[in-house]
Amino acid sequence: MFTGIIEERGRVVRIDDNGDSVRLTVDGPIVVADVHHGDSIAVSGVCLTVVASDERGFTADVMKQTLVMSTIGDLAAGSDVNLERAARVGDRLGGHIVQGHVDGTSALLEIHPGDAWKRLRFGLSDDLAPLVVDKGSITVHGVSLTVSDISEAGAADGWFEVSLIPETLEATTLGALEVGDRVNIETDVLARHVRRMLRIDEAATAALDASPVATVGL
Secondary structure: EEOOOOOOOOOOOEEOOOOOEEEEEOOOOOOOOOOOOOOOOEOOOOEEHHHEEEEOOOEEEEEHHHHOOHHHOOOOOEEEEEEEEOOOOOOOOOOOOOOOOEEEEEEEEEEEEEOOEEEEEEEOOOOOOHHHOOEEEEEOOOOOEEEEEEEOOOOOOOOEEEEEOOHHHHHHHHHHHOOOOEEEEEOHHHHHHHHHHHHHHHHHHHHHOOOOOOOOOO
16 A cells, blocks of 8 residues: 655666566665565556565566556666555555556646646546546556546546646656656545445346336235
8 A cells, every 4th residue: 555655766777578577677775775575666656566676676577467557568777767665554644545556547638837836637538537536636657646627527538637846746757747658547446446336236226127026916
């Protein structure tokens, strides 16, 4: 479990292709300060398991499903990534509850610069649109952010916007994004649970409506 508060910007050192998976080595001296074999570290929002580490960084295996669902497959040696260690029980929850299980990716559509900040607009797929609400929480490349605006429900081309303060622009990789870049997106886990419960309820209601009505003779 994570909070979406990035601890440092790491850098990919090497990527070893293992066929249907890759082994990723990342330079990140802060996040490995107290790391152990088997610990979890979020890499640009993707929860990965440490299989080896030293004083400079760590190595993790990434399976095919993760490569398909996230931007990890786009990384190369030299790529910058956002890093966060798993939260300790009792820590302050500075962001929101983040699982590191991304829902997919979104492309950056527009950049609106302010005097010291930026407003970014990202595409939003029809599947994820019901899980994103104005002023709600969303995780973009591992960063806990607040949705500052969102397209109308049912819009043909969905989108959402986030506003980034100077600290976020400097401390994460979001400040270097350009139009067209893809980012990892994780919606609020509470919204995902609510949608699942509603779908189960709808399926049960549909099954009940479709069942034959028993008649009792008088």
